[in-house]
Amino acid sequence: MAKSNEPIWWSLFSAGGVVAAFFFPITIIITAIVCSADWISAAGLQKLAGHSLARLYLFVLISLPLFHWAHRFRYIGMDLGLKSLSGILPVVCYGAALLGTGLAVFFLVWA
Amino acid sequence: MPSTWWLKRKSYFMFMVRELTCLFVGGYALFLLILVSQLNDADGFAALLKNPLVIVLQVIALPMVLYHTVTWLNLTPKVLVIWRGESRVSPVLIAAAHYLAWLVVSVIILWIVSMYR
Numbered sequence: 730m731a732k733s734n735e736p737i738w739w740s741l742f743s744a745g746g747v748v749a750a751f752f753f754p755i756t757i758i759i760t761a762i763v764c765s766a767d768w769i770s771a772a773g774l775q776k777l778a779g780h781s782l783a784r785l786y787l788f789v790l791i792s793l794p795l796f797h798w799a800h801r802f803r804y805i806g807m808d809l810g811l812k813s814l815s816g817i818l819p820v821v822c823y824g825a826a827l828l829g830t831g832l833a834v835f836f837l838v839w840a
Numbered sequence: 841m842p843s844t845w846w847l848k849r850k851s852y853f854m855f856m857v858r859e860l861t862c863l864f865v866g867g868y869a870l871f872l873l874i875l876v877s878q879l880n881d882a883d884g885f886a887a888l889l890k891n892p893l894v895i896v897l898q899v900i901a902l903p904m905v906l907y908h909t910v911t912w913l914n915l916t917p918k919v920l921v922i923w924r925g926e927s928r929v930s931p932v933l934i935a936a937a938h939y940l941a942w943l944v945v946s947v948i949i950l951w952i953v954s955m956y957r
C-alpha cells in the first residue's frame with residue numbers, strides 16, 4: 730500500500746471538528762454578544778488572556794479549527810468546481826493552517 | 841458533473857451547508873488569531889471587539905457554527921459504539937451525553953469569563 734499523509738490531516742480535521750463543536754458557540758457568544766452588550770469588558774477579557782491556561786485555550790481554538798477548515802475546504806472546493814486546482818489546493822489549505830498555528834504560537838508565547 | 845449538483849436535492853443541499861460551515865469555523869479561528877495579535881495593545885484589542893462589522897460577522901457565523909455543532913454531535917453515536925455486555929448502548933443516549941457535556945462546558949466557560957468582568 731502506498732504511504733499517505735492522509736491520516737495526519739484527517740486526525741487534525743477531526744480534532745478541530747470536536748474543538749469547534751464544543752467551544753466555538755460559547756466563545757462566539759462571549760466575543761460578540763457579551764462584549765457588545767458590555768456584560769464583560771474588553772479589558773477583562775484581555776486580563777483573562779494573560780493566564781497561561783487561557784492562552785493554551787486560545788491556541789487550541791485557533792490551530793485545530795484551522796486544520797478542520799483546511800481539510801474540509803480542500804475537498805468541498807473540488808466539488809464546487811476547483812478541480813483544476815487539485816494539485817495546489819491542499820498545499821494552500823494545509824499551508825495556511827500551519828502558518829496560522831505558527832503565528833498563534835508567536836503571538837501567544839513570544840509577543 | 842456540473843458544480844451545481846448540490847442544488848438538485850434537499851439532502852445534497854444540506855450536505856453542502858454542513859461542509860460550508862468550515863468557512864465560518866476557519867473564519868472565526870482567523871478572527872481569534874487577529875484578536876491575540878492585539879493582546880499587548882489595549883486600545884486595538886477593544887477596538888477590534890467593538891468593530892460593528894466584526895460583530896455582524898460573528899452574528900452570521902454563530903448559526904453556522906451551531907449547525908456544525910449539531911451535525912457533529914449527531915454523528916457521535918456512529919463513531920462511538922459502546923457495548924454493555926450483550927446489548928448496545930442506545931445511540932440516543934450517547935448523543936444526549938455529548939449534548940449534556942457541551943452544555944456543561946459552555947456554562948463553565950461563561951462562568952470563568954464572568955469572573956473577569
